[in-house]
Amino acid sequence: MPGLEREIRFAVVMYGGVSLAIYIHGVAHELYKMVRATAKKKGDPSAYIVELGKPDPQITKMTEEVYREIGKYLNTRFVIDILSGTSAGGINAVYLAKGLVNNQSLDGLKDMWVKQGDINLLINDKNSGDGLP
Numbered sequence: 001m002p003g004l005e006r007e008i009r010f011a012v013v014m015y016g017g018v019s020l021a022i023y024i025h026g027v028a029h030e031l032y033k034m035v036r037a038t039a040k041k042k043g044d045p046s047a048y049i050v051e052l053g054k055p056d057p058q059i060t061k062m063t064e065e066v067y068r069e070i071g072k073y074l075n076t077r078f079v080i081d082i083l084s085g086t087s088a089g090g091i092n093a094v095y096l097a098k099g100l101v102n103n104q105s106l107d108g109l110k111d112m113w114v115k116q117g118d119i120n121l122l123i124n125d126k127n128s129g130d131g132l133p
Contacts, residue, residue, distance in 0.1 A: 005045075005075055011082035014096075016089025021113045024089050028096040029106050030063065031080060036100075037064040038071035038078050049103075088113075 012031065014024050039049040052065055071077055080100065085093035095109045 005040075005077060007079050008074075008076050009079045009081045012080060012084070012093070012096075014083070014085035014089030014093045016085055016087035016092065018088055018117055021088035021092070021117050022110075024085075024092045025106070025110055025113050028092045029110070032096055032099055032106055033064050034067045034078050035080055037067035038076070040077065 010031070014028065016024055036050045037048070037052070041047040041049055048068070050064065052062065052068065067078070080096070083093040083097050084090070092109065095106055098104060099106050
């Protein structure tokens with residue numbers, strides 16, 4: 001029947017640890033873009049939540065456009081049903097869930113991982129115990 005749309009639902013586990021935090025954040029960001037690129041507006045099945053800009057012809061298509069094209073070709077939208085994770089992966093999963101539910105960017109988390117995930121800040125050196133009894 002015309003107009004029918006399938007859903008491909010994902011259950012995602014994001015493993016973590018500080019060493020994987022930024023990598024898993026990249027995965028979370030791509031999942032975020034994939035879901036949003038194929039999500040329809042409520043009450044308007046012909047319109048998408050995200051209106052994609054026109055890419056520069058000199059640059060490869062934005063990933064959102066690729067996800068949208070795949071969704072159109074398969075007559076499918078992509079949905080994340082379950083998110084879980086451990087350590088830094090769990091934090092990425094929480095932010096991904098929050099971003100999808102509240103239509104918010106994940107850029108704040110990226111900034112945190114890049115600034116606070118610096119190995120020099122994480123090393124347990126002689127100054128780590130300053131001020132402790």
